[in-house]
Amino acid sequence: MEKELNNQQNSLTENETKNHHQTYDSPFSRRIKKSTRVKESIIKYFFALNGTAALIFIILIFIFLFKEGFKAVEHIGLVDFIYHSRLLDDGTFIRVFEWYPTSEDARYSLVPLILGTLLTSIPATIISTFFGVGAGIYLSEIANPKAKEILKPIIELFAGIPTVVLGIYLSEIANPKAKEILKPVIELFAGIPTVVLGFIMLVVGASFFNDLFNPTNRLNAFIAAIGLSFVVIPVIASLTEDALHSIPNDLRMASYGMGATKWQTISRVILPAAFSGVSASILLGFGRAVGETMIVLMAAGNAANISTNIFQSVRTMTATIAAEMGEVSQGSDHYYSLFFIGIVLFSITFLLNLIAEIIINKMRKKNTF
């Protein structure tokens, strides 16, 4: 902020505008032609307009999801997205939790889809937390600088996109030069297109885990969760590493000074101090898992079951949109209900991102003395 202000003060155009040049004649300000000043302000407003692009698109996404999705609420009703009341022969009603939008007696319950999403994304997040936090600790606290220099870029190879997109946090958490050199490898891992992961889980992973667990269905929630972890691990690993790295070195030194071992320092000093950052990384990883489409579409089996059996086929919200949008007739209730699923997805990930951002902002404030 201070930098910005200084920039403004140093800018001659800024000095121009107000009473500044009336009080004393700056040799520079006089030489700026009026046309230049007009040009400068036009350019400024052009950039300001473009600057709001991200905000405008978020709002547009919001508006257009609601524009179509709200019609589903009007036509079908909010309750029918939870259960369908079916009249039995003896005159009583039972509640049916089914997703059968194409049948004559269409049923739009989102319960099996939400269950499917949770059944794939929660195990994926748990697996990824285990590996991701472990890898983060290893990178930040244990690996020697040489190993780090080689390993980090490898994870980055896979995680690239999250680290870059979330780089806005990273760049502001401000790290020493060493980090700048290390940043390169976690990225390539995230660069693997998700369709490739889905494909691998479909053709290799499914048979491999079938031999191991003998599941109910060949393609099931567990296979999808394994595939999802490939996407989520890099997110959690790189963000955990950043969270640990942002802990001031004084804390480590104090702990060692009191005779603590490396592991004691990590487990009792560093991890508790970085707790909020690590939990934010897990939230963001979970958000990624919930929003991921191709892996679950290809590997989860796509049967909308009501079940908590991880070895059964499930159908997630994302996969439902992907599989049915192509065949649905525009303007039908089914079509609008897919947009409604979009609203649910968007709201979940939006909330998760927002919470994670608030946590990270708080942590950053706490750690900058």
Added chain:
Amino acid sequence: MSELQLKKKDITGFIFINLTRLLFLFLLAVLALVLAKIIIEGIGIISPEFIFSSPKNNMTEGGIFPAIFGTVAVTFIMILLSLPLGVSSAIYLNEYARDTFFTRIIRTAVNNLAGVPSIVFGLFGLGFFILFLGRKMDEVLQTGLLFGQPAIIWASATLAVLVLPIIIVSTLEALNSVPKSHRDASYGLGATKWQTIKNVVLPQARPGILTGTILAISRGAGETAPVLFLGAAFFLPNLPVVDLCIGNYCIPMINPGEQFMYLAYHIFILATQSSNPTKTLPIQYGSTLVLITLTFLLNITAIIFRYRFRKILGRL
């Protein structure tokens, strides 16, 4: 603390520290195995014909050239749309805007845009670009049903929104790393703000912006979910190309109004919806190898660029 206790603690420490090390190695090993599998299964089918010919015989033979062409065409138009917007957005945030409530909201929006599920971008592209923008254009221009249907341009536009945060964030980082003293020197010579940005800041930030661009291309090329209902086709007999003629000279151009084949979509469709998924398995592996090589090459280039960029800045 007795000698024994100390030793005991060291043992738990030893176990846990090596456990994280093992986890890490296991992770790398799994990734290496996945890559090795793709390479071993895919390398056999890779040949000039595979890369440069069309699918034949109901997709069970032949190459993947139309899919590669479609991927290049869509990402090319995507970057044309998203690079100017993303870079100028970052210029505003870093050079012009002060730290106000409004700019903080914009930064939050950038982060949130990055977190929107890709399938939601697909819905957005369908709802906004095709059904709203496209149909409105048809209405106004009296073109029947020309714009209001899935096509390259709408897929590119949607992907452009998807990769916007990547470009904004890496440009922000690049602009942020240009030392303030350079700006001051420029102002001191009497340059205006725009002259300073144009002649001093942007040239120095160029490698950083290029890194973001490459990462955005690699992300766009790998995305499948958003293009599912924005014009990605199972099979097209002709490339989406139109001859642009001026007098007697004709240049083939990408036709942004047509549907397209997409490498990532090609893998998905062959693996799940084709008539004979087992028979096309070599083609699936081959396509996967091509896609993964493409994205890896792009990502590695980006990483090297950034490494050099930061090294140069380190010397300043």
